[in-house]
Amino acid sequence: xxxxxxxxxxxxxxxxxxxxxxxxxxxxxxxxxxxxxxxxxxxxxxxxxxxxxxxxxxxxxxxxxxxxxxxxxxxxxxxxxxxxxxxxxxxxxxxxxxxxxxxxxxxxxxxxxxxxxxxxxxxxxxxxxxxxxxxxxxxxxxxxxxxxxxxxxxxxxxxxxxxxxxxxxxxxxxxxxxxxxxxxxxxxxxxxxxxxxxxxxxxxxxxxxxxxxxxxxxxxxxxxxxxxxxxxxxxxxxxxxxxxxxxxxxxxxxxxxxxxxxxxxxxxxxxxxxxxxxxxxxxxxxxxxxxxxxxxxxxxxxxxxxxxxxxxxxxxxxxxxxxxxxxxxxxxxxxxxxxxxxxxxxxxxxxxxxxxxxxxxxxxxxxxxxxxxxxxxxxxxxxxxxxxxxxxxxxxxxxxxxxxxxxxxxxxxxxxxxxxxxxxxxxxxxxxxxxxxxxxxxxxxxxxxxxxxxxxxxxxxxxxxxxxxxxxxxxxxxxxxxxxxxxxxxxxxxxxxxxxxxxxxxxxxxxxxxxxxxxxxxxxxxxxxxxxxxxxxxxxxxxxxxxxxxxxxxxxxxxxxxxxxxxxxxxxxxxxxxxxxxxxxxxxx
Numbered sequence: 339x340x341x342x343x344x345x346x347x348x349x350x351x352x353x354x355x356x357x358x359x360x361x362x363x364x365x366x367x368x369x370x371x372x373x374x375x376x377x378x379x380x381x382x383x384x385x386x387x388x389x390x391x392x393x394x395x396x397x398x399x400x401x402x403x404x405x406x407x408x409x410x411x412x413x414x415x416x417x418x419x420x421x422x423x424x425x426x427x428x429x430x431x432x433x434x435x436x437x438x439x440x441x442x443x444x445x446x447x448x449x450x451x452x453x454x455x456x457x458x459x460x461x462x463x464x465x466x467x468x469x470x471x472x473x474x475x476x477x478x479x480x481x482x483x484x485x486x487x488x489x490x491x492x493x494x495x496x497x498x499x500x501x502x503x504x505x506x507x508x509x510x511x512x513x514x515x516x517x518x519x520x521x522x523x524x525x526x527x528x529x530x531x532x533x534x535x536x537x538x539x540x541x542x543x544x545x546x547x548x549x550x551x552x553x554x555x556x557x558x559x560x561x562x563x564x565x566x567x568x569x570x571x572x573x574x575x576x577x578x579x580x581x582x583x584x585x586x587x588x589x590x591x592x593x594x595x596x597x598x599x600x601x602x603x604x605x606x607x608x609x610x611x612x613x614x615x616x617x618x619x620x621x622x623x624x625x626x627x628x629x630x631x632x633x634x635x636x637x638x639x640x641x642x643x644x645x646x647x648x649x650x651x652x653x654x655x656x657x658x659x660x661x662x663x664x665x666x667x668x669x670x671x672x673x674x675x676x677x678x679x680x681x682x683x684x685x686x687x688x689x690x691x692x693x694x695x696x697x698x699x700x701x702x703x704x705x706x707x708x709x710x711x712x713x714x715x716x717x718x719x720x721x722x723x724x725x726x727x728x729x730x731x732x733x734x735x736x737x738x739x740x741x742x743x744x745x746x747x748x749x750x751x752x753x754x755x756x757x758x759x760x761x762x763x764x765x766x767x768x769x770x771x772x773x774x775x776x777x778x779x780x781x782x783x784x785x786x787x788x789x790x791x792x793x794x795x796x797x798x799x800x801x802x803x804x805x806x807x808x809x810x811x812x813x814x815x816x817x818x819x820x821x822x823x824x825x826x827x828x829x830x831x832x833x834x835x836x837x838x839x840x841x842x843x844x845x846x847x848x849x850x851x852x853x854x855x856x857x858x859x860x861x862x863x864x865x866x867x868x869x870x871x872x873x874x875x876x877x878x879x880x881x882x883x884x885x886x887x888x889x890x891x892x893x894x895x896x897x898x899x900x901x902x903x904x905x906x907x908x909x910x911x912x913x914x915x916x917x918x919x920x921x922x923x924x925x926x927x
Contacts, residue, residue, distance in 0.1 A: 345368065360386050409437070550578060600904070767800065894910075
């Protein structure tokens, strides 16, 4: 068979059932093999970067998924670099397959011939241009081994057109994936970490995205319950423990954090970090974050330990392997009465959770964004899969929405590229077509890759997209306050074709409808909940993306700190009465 056909057969035997991409001349032999072989459903993107983000959303939705994105030579590969950067930053395995000019002319400035492997190498676990057709099976086999082993991440395989077309000897029936390698904690390491936890008075667990990657959330909750230790999920780990669980202490950080989460963290004396990377938006200034606390860090990547600050003890381990032992040791200690009683400490965390609220209930017109998230909490239940990337919308959403399950907050954490949300939501909805998928964007994120809405219309991929529109680069505008400027962040203009919008500029409803989707515009707070309910019905009936655009006040400053977790500027009024924050997890006391 051709090398291209061998590649497709390997994809199927490695569990791939979906791919996202855009065909082109240099990758057409692979597409021919994809059609001939069957078994892999292909979604045609409108932009190749969009295909890479679809692949990432697809991977993040279910344990074991690996999204595949495909493009031709030259700019297709360079377009997907942002997707690869996003994936490696958040430890997400995706496979990027690109076409390439014939091997004889790659280095002769042939049309759309670029050394994409060299360009992609810094943002992948491996990037290879395959020059010998007989190597194709081995390169693909190694790609899946690398993506799944150690810290997960993306791989790029570049296939010259002549390599794709060359016939090779390959027997797909006897193909076997390579064994996956993941480091595992030892019993002695876990026993030492538990002794350190037991010696503390006010311990916390910081639960990162590595727990979700390892499909170990149940073990994390079991260990927390056994030891009575409150849990701080990171933004990437949100959902490892339900927001309404009695040991969920809230999130910590400069931006995507809860008042009660930061307050509880500042009272702690011991922190066990599992599957997290101490991201700077979580820690803020390290002297404030680390002062008076003992740290144990468990991470799958050995070089991650000590990278940001030196923990008191480090364990290189897959989160599931480590937590299996943590649970085992904790059960043995409980059986002999050697686990401290943490009830008072856990109760204090819940007391803060019931008192330190931000206000969400406002009746202002134009809308205050806080009211949008309050109504989202009413409209969308615990089964909702939220998808978002960056901006004030993401920060406020993380402060005010609620997540109850792993893989139900699908967020681009480290890279945060604008435009990620629409294609990622399409990838999530492709992976879980019966789920309630709800994307969240500001107007600028929405405009970056809005052409991908047509993908949802063409392929009947329904989801609800909440668009909060203040016609501003809101997060950058807020950051510019430190420079006493408001410069090149204004998006307002009077749209000659939609005068009813005033200065809000782009008519997102017309654009969405022109791309084959449904859209609802909301200007009054009491319209929000009915609009969300209507959007769910429209998505179910027409099987297309449905946009709910909320017209916001032009300027809102969302709570955040520019330095450390002890000095968050709240900007807006805080909740002083229960009705100020009616959808909080615990009623205000």
